[in-house]
Structures are given as C-alpha cells and as structure tokens.
Amino acid sequence: MTEFGLIEYVAQLFGSVERQGWEAIGDDCTVLPIGGGEVLVITTDMLQEDVHFLRSATSARELGRKSLAVNLSDVAAMGIKPVAALLSVALPKNLTDEWAKEFLDGFHSLAAQYGVALVGGDTTSSKSGVSINVVAIGRGRAECVKRRSSARVGDAIYVGGELGASALGLRDILSGELDTCNAAIHRNPEPQVELGEWLGERGEVRAMMDLSDGLASDLCHILKLSCCGAEVDVDAVPAVEGDIEAAVCGGEDYKLLFTVDGSAAEQFERCFEQKFGYAPYRVGRVVVSSVPQIVWLKSGQRITPSWRGFTHF
Amino acid sequence: MTEFGLIEYVAQLFGSVERQGWEAIGDDCTVLPIGGGEVLVITTDMLQEDVHFLRSATSARELGRKSLAVNLSDVAAMGIKPVAALLSVALPKNLTDEWAKEFLDGFHSLAAQYGVALVGGDTTSSKSGVSINVVAIGRGRAECVKRRSSARVGDAIYVGGELGASALGLRDILSGELDTCNAAIHRNPEPQVELGEWLGERGEVRAMMDLSDGLASDLCHILKLSCCGAEVDVDAVPAVEGDIEAAVCGGEDYKLLFTVDGSAAEQFERCFEQKFGYAPYRVGRVVVSSVPQIVWLKSGQRITPSWRGFTHF
Numbered sequence: 001m002t003e004f005g006l007i008e009y010v011a012q013l014f015g016s017v018e019r020q021g022w023e024a025i026g027d028d029c030t031v032l033p034i035g036g037g038e039v040l041v042i043t044t045d046m047l048q049e050d051v052h053f054l055r056s057a058t059s060a061r062e063l064g065r066k067s068l069a070v071n072l073s074d075v076a077a078m079g080i081k082p083v084a085a086l087l088s089v090a091l092p093k094n095l096t097d098e099w100a101k102e103f104l105d106g107f108h109s110l111a112a113q114y115g116v117a118l119v120g121g122d123t124t125s126s127k128s129g130v131s132i133n134v135v136a137i138g139r140g141r142a143e144c145v146k147r148r149s150s151a152r153v154g155d156a157i158y159v160g161g162e163l164g165a166s167a168l169g170l171r172d173i174l175s176g177e178l179d180t181c182n183a184a185i186h187r188n189p190e191p192q193v194e195l196g197e198w199l200g201e202r203g204e205v206r207a208m209m210d211l212s213d214g215l216a217s218d219l220c221h222i223l224k225l226s227c228c229g230a231e232v233d234v235d236a237v238p239a240v241e242g243d244i245e246a247a248v249c250g251g252e253d254y255k256l257l258f259t260v261d262g263s264a265a266e267q268f269e270r271c272f273e274q275k276f277g278y279a280p281y282r283v284g285r286v287v288v289s290s291v292p293q294i295v296w297l298k299s300g301q302r303i304t305p306s307w308r309g310f311t312h313f
Numbered sequence: 314m315t316e317f318g319l320i321e322y323v324a325q326l327f328g329s330v331e332r333q334g335w336e337a338i339g340d341d342c343t344v345l346p347i348g349g350g351e352v353l354v355i356t357t358d359m360l361q362e363d364v365h366f367l368r369s370a371t372s373a374r375e376l377g378r379k380s381l382a383v384n385l386s387d388v389a390a391m392g393i394k395p396v397a398a399l400l401s402v403a404l405p406k407n408l409t410d411e412w413a414k415e416f417l418d419g420f421h422s423l424a425a426q427y428g429v430a431l432v433g434g435d436t437t438s439s440k441s442g443v444s445i446n447v448v449a450i451g452r453g454r455a456e457c458v459k460r461r462s463s464a465r466v467g468d469a470i471y472v473g474g475e476l477g478a479s480a481l482g483l484r485d486i487l488s489g490e491l492d493t494c495n496a497a498i499h500r501n502p503e504p505q506v507e508l509g510e511w512l513g514e515r516g517e518v519r520a521m522m523d524l525s526d527g528l529a530s531d532l533c534h535i536l537k538l539s540c541c542g543a544e545v546d547v548d549a550v551p552a553v554e555g556d557i558e559a560a561v562c563g564g565e566d567y568k569l570l571f572t573v574d575g576s577a578a579e580q581f582e583r584c585f586e587q588k589f590g591y592a593p594y595r596v597g598r599v600v601v602s603s604v605p606q607i608v609w610l611k612s613g614q615r616i617t618p619s620w621r622g623f624t625h626f
Contacts, residue, residue, distance in 0.1 A: 006413060006436045010400075013421045014431045020396050020452075022432040030432040032397075034347040044433055044448060046401040050440035083333050086343075087323075088359040088446050100319060108326045118327045119335040119343040120357055123319045127363035128441030133401050135357060135448055139333075 026225060027148050028074040028209055029138065039145060041138040043074035049129030057173045060099045062187040063132075064106030070212070071136035072114060073191035073254040077210035079146040079200020080138035082193060084119045085111060088133040090126035114193050144200035146208035146258065151226035155206055155259035155286040156268075160192045162281075163215060164240040167250020182240070189254040196256060198275060204264035211257050214249045215283070216307065218257055220292050229289020233297045234305075238281045249307045259286055339538060340461050341387040341522055342451065352458060354451040356387035362442030370486045373412045375500040376445075377419030383525070384449035385427060386504035386567040390523035392459040392513020393451035395506060397432045398424060401446040403439035427506050457513035459521035459571065464539035468519055468572035468599040469581075473505050475594075476528060477553040480563020495553070502567040509569055511588060517577035524570050527562045528596070529620065531570055533605050542602020546610045547618075551594045562620045572599055 023031040029041035047067050049055055058066075068085060075082040087107060091100060111118060116136070169186030177183065192210075199205045207222045215237065223230055239247035260268050262285065272280045287295070296303050336344040342354035360380050362368055371379075381398060388395040400420060404413060424431060429449070482499030490496060505523075512518045520535045528550065536543055552560035573581050575598065585593045600608070609616050 005410070006417075009414060010417060010431060010434070013417055014424070017421075017425055017430050018428055019430045019432070020428070022397055022430050030399075032432075034353075035349045035351070038348070040347070040353070042399065042433060042448075044399045044401050044435050044446070046403055046435045046437050046444070046446060048403045048437055048439050048444065051403070051438050084335055084345075086355065086357045086448065088357050090359055090361045090364070090444060097318070101322060104319075104323060104326055108330075111327070112330055115331055115333070117330050117332045117335050118323060119332070119345075120355060121323070122357050122359045122446075124359050124361055125364050126361050126444075131359070131361065131403060131439075131444040133357070133359060133435075133446035135355075135399065137355075 028077040031078070031145055033142060037142055038139060039080070039142045041075055041078045041080045041145065042135065043071055044133060044135045045071050045074070047132040049131065054173070055130065057178055058187050060102035061106035064103035065110045066187060066189060067132045067134050068107050068110045068116070068136070069189050069191045070254065071134045072110070072116065072193055073189070073210040073212070075136050075138035076191055076193045076196025077146070077208050077256055078138060079144045079196055079205070079208060080140040081197045082114060082116050082136050082138045084117045084137040086119060086135040087121040088123070090124045090131040092126050092129065095130070140200065146200060146205060148207055148209050148222045149225035151207035151222050151228060151259040151286050152261070153228055153286050153288050154262040156262050156265040156282050157219070157230060157232065157259050157284040157286060158257070158280045158282050159211065159215065159238065160195050160256035160258070160280065161253070162238040162240050163211065163248070163253050163255060164243050164246035164250050166252040167246040168240060168243060170252070186252065189252060191254055192256045195276070199256065199258055202268070204261040204268050206259045206261060208256060208258040211253045211255050213251045215257065216248045216294065219294055222257070222259070223289070223292035223294070226286070229287045229291065229293050229295065230284050231287055231295045231297055232284035234303070235298060236281065236283045245307045341390040344391070344458055346455060350455055351452060352393070352455045354388055354391045354393045354458065355448065356384055357446060357448045358384050358387070360445040362444065367486070368443065370491055371500050373415035374419035377416035378423045379500060379502060380445045380447050381420050381423045381429070381449070382502050382504045383567065384447045385423070385429065385506055386502070386523040386525070388449050388451035389504055389506045389509025390459070390521050390569060391451060392457045392509055392518070392521060393453040394510045395427060395429050395449050395451045397430045397450040399448040400431060400434040401436070403437050403444040405439050405441070405443065408443070453513065459513060459518060461520055461522050461535045462538035464520035464535050464541060464572040464599050465574070466541055466599050466601050467575040469575050469578040469595050470532070470543060470545065470572050470597040470599060471570070471593045471595050472524065472528065472551065473508050473569035473571070473593065475551040475553050476524065476561070476566050476568060477556050477559035477563045479565040480559040481553060481556060483565070499565065502565060504567055505569045508589070512569065512571055515581070517574040517581050519572045519574060521569060521571040524566045524568050526564045528570065529561045529607065532607055535570070535572070536602070536605035536607070539599070542600045542604065542606050542608065543597050544600055544608045544610055545597035547616070548611060549594065549596045558620045
C-alpha cells in the first residue's frame with residue numbers, strides 16, 4: 001500500500017466523523033480556528049532510521065535539529081509562525097546517553113532560534129532502530145493562512161531559494177562522501193520560517209507549500225487542489241550546480257513554493273528584495289488546464305523531460 | 314538513560330525558551346489557553362512493536378484502537394473532552410494492505426465512538442517494526458482542567474474502576490494464553506472519556522491523572538506535585554480476581570485516579586452513583602507528609618508491602 005492509498009482510505013473512513021471546526025486534510029498543516037480571528041496550524045512528521053536517515057551518516061545533533069526543521073517548514077508553508085512542538089522518540093537500549101543528549105541539543109538549538117517551546121512528548125525504548133515523531137504548532141491570524149488550493153490562473157510561481165542541494169548531498173552521502181557542502185545541507189536543512197511568516201502577511205500571495213518531494217511533484221499538489229495547470233521555465237529554476245534534474249525532482253530542499261497574483265508580481269518582487277536582500281525566484285505561471293499538469297519550457301519552447309521522480313515511500 | 318533522565322534534561326535545556334502561554338510539562342497533557350475562557354489540551358504517545366505490543370499477540374484492529382485509547386485516556390484525565398487526533402505510522406514493507414486497513418478500522422471505531430476527528434498525520438515505511446505515534450487534542454473550558462498538582466490534605470482518593478485486569482492479561486499473553494478475558498482487556502482498554510469530562514465539570518474534584526503505570530507509581534506523581542502524602546487502604550482497592558499486587562503495581566489499566574475535597578466526598582459519591590450507576594472506589598486519603606509517599610493500610614494497620622514495580626522503559 002502506498003502512502004497515498006492509506007491517506008485515501010483514511011479520508012473515506014473518517015468522512016462521517018464530525019470535524020468540529022478543523023479543516024479537511026490536504027495542506028501541510030491542519031487548521032483550527034480558535035476564536036478572536038486566530039488559528040492554530042498543526043503538523044506532524046515521523047522519521048525512521050534507515051528510511052529517512054542513516055545513523056552512521058548523520059550526527060545525533062544534526063538529526064535532532066532536522067527532525068524539528070522539517071516540521072517548522074510545514075508550519076512556515078502555511079504562512080504562520082511556529083510557536084510550539086511535541087517530540088516523541090523511541091531509542092534502542094544500546095544508544096548512549098551522550099547520543100540522546102546531543103539529539104536533544106540539536107532539537108533545542110533550532111527551537112531556541114525561532115522561539116519554539118517544547119510543550120510535550122514521549123520517550124520509549126525501541127527493539128530496533130531510532131524512531132522520531134515531531135508535532136509542530138503555529139499560531140497566527142486566520143487571514144494569513146495560505147492554502148494549496150488558492151492558486152489562480154495568471155499567478156506567478158516562485159520558489160524561496162536554490163533547489164537540488166539536498167538531493168546532491170544525499171547522492172554524496174550514499175556514495176560515502178559525507179563531508180561535502182551539499183551533504184551538510186542535506187543533513188541541516190534551513191526551514192524558511194521568517195519568509196513564511198512574511199509571505200503569510202501579504203494578500204497578493206495566494207497558494208503556498210514547502211518543497212519536500214521536489215518541484216515537479218509538489219507543484220502538482222497545488223495545481224490539483226487549485227484546478228489549474230502551470231508553465232515552468234527550466235532556465236529560471238535556481239538549480240544548484242546547474243543540475244536541473246536534482247533541482248526539479250530532488251526531495252528535501254524545504255524551500256517555500258508559492259504563487260502570487262500576477263498583476264501584483266512586480267511590486268511584490270521589489271518588496272521581497274527590499275526585505276530579504278535577494279530577488280525571489282520566479283519560475284513560471286499558473287495557466288488554464290483541465291488536468292493538474294506542468295508544461296516545461298526552455299527558451300519559450302515546450303520540452304518533454306525524462307527526469308526520474310523522487311519518493312520516500 | 315531512563316525516561317525520567319531524558320525528561321529532566323529536556324526541562325533544563327528548554328528552561329530558557331519562552332513558553333508563550335503553554336503550561337510547563339508535568340501533567341498528562343499540555344494546556345494552551347486559546348481565549349474566550351477555553352483551553353486546548355494536547356498529549357502524545359508512541360507505541361513501538363516488541364516494546365508496547367507483540368504483533369503476534371494483538372490484532373491490527375485492536376492495536377489501532379488501543380493506540381488511540383491510551384491518548385484519549387490522557388485527555389480524559391485532564392477533565393476535558395477529546396475532539397481531535399493526529400496519527401503517524403511507520404509500517405514495514407512486508408505488511409499487507411489488509412493489516413493497515415484493519416489497523417485504521419480499529420482506530421476509527423474508537424474515534425467515531427467519541428466523535429474524535431482525525432485531523433492530520435504521517436505515514437512512512439519502516440525497515441524494522443511497526444511504530445505508531447498518536448496525538449490527541451481536547452477542547453474545553455479552562456476552569457474544568459484538573460491537574461496533578463491540585464490535591465490537598467484531607468482529600469479523598471478515588472479510582473474510576475477495577476484495577477489489575479490489564480497486568481493479569483499481559484501475564485496471560487506472555488504465557489501464550491491469548492484468549493482469556495483479561496488478555497482481551499489488556500488489548501482493548503476502555504478510556505474513561507465520559508467520566509473524565511463529568512469529573513472536569515465538578516469543582517470538588519481536585520487532582521486527576523490516568524493509571525498507566527499502576528496506582529503505587531502514579532499516585533506518587535500527584536503527591537509529588539501536590540507536596541503531600543497519602544494513606545491507601547489495600548482492602549478498598551478494587552482488585553480484579555483479588556490480586557492486589559496486579560491492581561496496585563500493574564500497568565495499563567487506564568482508569569482515572571482523582572482526589573475530591575474531603576468535606577464534599579459523600580455528596581460527590583451520591584451524585585456519581587446517580588450518574589453512572591455504581592459507586593466510585595474510594596481507596597484512601599491525602600495526608601500531611603514532607604515526602605510524597607504512600608502509607609499502605611490493612612484493617613487500619615500500617616503494612617510494608619513487597620510488591621514489584623512496573624515500568625515500560
């Protein structure tokens with residue numbers, strides 16, 4: 001059973017349970033209105049040894065930091081500031097206290113950087129590998145929430161940073177080169193927390209999500225929920241080392257992917273550059289389409305790429 | 314490193330991170346005031362194959378139900394109604410679709426019983442055993458929240474049901490007898506959701522928690538946080554099959570443990586019986602003590618039991 005098969009089964013099963021104000025599953029986070037114009041957004045991610053990380057290739061500190069980073073990225077992708085987290089860990093008995101402390105130190109370093117409180121959790125032993133589950137919670141104003149379903153035809157499509165470093169780093173790690181720059185980026189992703197909060201406050205920003213599975217795959221989630229298509233100019237994609245395949249199909253970059261009202265795009269870009277000191281990467285535009293597909297362009301001509309996909313499961 | 318060593322390290326590490334309104338760790342759930350006199354309470358529990366369950370001894374359906382049950386019990390122990398849950402599962406690739414569906418069916422059956430919405434989650438593969446993490450969220454009025462720290466000298470101490478069946482059931486399972494009544498109770502704990510909500514609304518109810526590690530261990534958490542001691546009459550403990558050791562030291566009963574203002578105890582008991590059709594089990598009282606200890610009494614005489622403890626970790 002694939003991840004998506006499970007999710008569909010869950011959606012069908014729980015269709016009859018009253019949702020009591022919680023939004024349906026589909027975005028990076030679930031959204032709960034809590035009154036006074038505020039919402040909580042909540043996300044959870046599980047990391048399994050030998051699936052999401054190799055203990056031999058990742059320090060405990062990096063792993064602790066990354067397990068929070070991927071969740072903060074999901075909160076940021078809603079346009080909301082993360083405020084709290086819960087951490088569950090299952091640890092094999094042969095792990096040292098030192099390993100556990102370094103793991104927590106790494107988790108704490110990122111939490112402290114963004115003022116995220118650790119408000120709960122669970123610890124247990126494991127008869128096999130390390131298993132980690134993190135919940136991140138954001139709190140903000142309801143009108144700041146950005147959803148995958150809000151892209152409109154004519155929107156400009158942006159990514160928040162260079163893409164592909166994580167995939168190139170994973171390739172390095174799997175070939176035994178642990179000390180490359182890209183390998184370090186793979187192990188230490190930087191969630192775009194401040195950018196996400198800033199984008200949340202801007203009305204011209206429409207749909208948003210974070211790039212965890214790669215642009216080619218993730219953009220289709222926005223297109224599907226927004227009932228449209230996209231044109232993406234491969235020359236405009238900010239590909240690390242010029243590797244367009246890694247940039248477009250590689251996972252775990254954790255950069256924000258968002259669309260902006262086309263008529264406001266130029267002014268948006270000026271404000272963005274003024275705020276962050278670099279221009280946002282405009283990679284394409286949202287177009288009319290009866291299927292949620294991406295048309296890839298190079299020098300204005302349509303191309304048919306033969307990139308490999310990327311999937312965790 | 315024990316579970317408690319980790320928790321202390323976490324508390325020290327995160328002492329300097331602003332908690333933004335969230336209560337400190339220590340109760341079954343963390344509490345977040347959300348305005349309008351309301352709070353959310355949030356808890357999380359991780360279940361690991363071969364630590365918390367044996368796949369050979371538990372059906373997928375029972376496991377799905379139990380993984381939610383233990384979390385609903387934590388919410389109920391705060392005096393608050395559970396409204397939502399998040400579910401993360403890591404599944405080995407050799408598990409069948411049927412297993413995954415039955416697991417979800419079990420989870421859904423209990424969620425539907427109490428109107429708990431599934432609002433998020435994660436699924437991934439596992440290179441080793443099944444790993445499950447559940448988050449449960451309750452929502453209610455701030456004045457209904459019951460904390461471990463609220464017991465006062467003179468309070469009567471109650472448990473919400475008979476104790477020890479789960480420990481006896483685990484003993485059966487480990488000796489290969491899977492079909493006993495107690496084994497079924499061990500695999501299918503019934504969280505006291507309605508009782509918890511009712512107790513939350515009563516001002517004479519002071520401290521509360523759920524019994525996951527056994528009365529002898531769990532009551533000490535209340536005593537420690539409330540800075541007092543307790544006298545417990547072993548003859549008053551409702552022990553399944555008269556097995557006082559299983560009742561007092563056995564884990565995973567998931568009955569509520571709570572204290573009630575001593576001067577209101579008799580009227581409380583009448584209201585309880587009128588509501589639920591049985592009398593609550595008064596097992597002892599809260600006493601002055603400089604250490605958070607339990608004095609065990611039998612026919613009014615102090616005894617020194619030699620029961621074994623119980624720990625998951």
